[in-house]
Amino acid sequence: MLSGARRLCPVLPLEFHAGRIRHGSGVPHASHPQTLYEQLSRQAILTVKAEHVATFLGHKITAQLAQEIGSQFTTRIEGTCVKHRFSKSSIKIYDKFGLVLRIETTTNDVSAFKHYRKVEHRHGPATRALAPVRKTIYSLKDLREILLSCNRRYLEYLSSLDDFSAGIRALDRLTQPRPLKGRNLKGLNFFSRAEQTLLAALQRPGFNIAGLRRADLLPLLGLSSPATLSRQLARLRHLGVIKRVLGTYRYYLTRAGRAAIAAGRRLTEHTIIPALA
16 A cells, blocks of 8 residues: 555654653655545554554564553544554554654553663673663664664555555546536436446446447437437546547447446445345
8 A cells, every 4th residue: 555665754863751752754745645544544443453563563462461452543633543552552653634644653661672782690791682672871772773663564564455545536536526618527326226227238248349339328228318328428438437439439438437337336236225125
């Protein structure tokens, strides 16, 4: 979903607030940031499990684990926020006024993270070993890299999610009215009986090979007059549902039109009608 997963921009220093340490990273501006974030937040709150949260923050879930793990979705003045918690640490993604995506890892206990450092022993010389991070100024460099790695792991997970933003834009193009020569062109209405009949006729298998003409549709639509059908075909062509073969009056369904008609009929026949029965 996020093609910019490898272009994570770290926000300069670590931030300290009353014993809490936070490190944030920004995602570069996308062409449709609001649509992208809506997809990210919806899928993040539904798909992220406890083991994912532990992995993001560099931990493992074991049988002896006695830490609270959870996720929450909140709406604020600045925008919406998805937050995942693991004990005293958390990672979240939120949008700033619908313009910037920001990922932050926050912890109230730096010793929950480990790094290689010099370890003093009661008996024997000091050695370098994997040990909990100390809350000292000498740990800041390693701590910054640890928290940035948490941000990267979360962003890599988000980048693996399916991207439906192109489908949302295509649906808007097909269903929203648009101006044409001084008047509004009506979008598709998948729940209108007349619209369903017309779209079902366009979907006939034979038209995929030879294309379709107005004369081919007239017997299938019954009461529609030739003039009315001509206006409907022109409307569907401007909406991007069908395309005309150059120099002829023969039409083919576009890729978006074929997918939209199939999805609309499947939704109506297999979900809405059974639910209302």
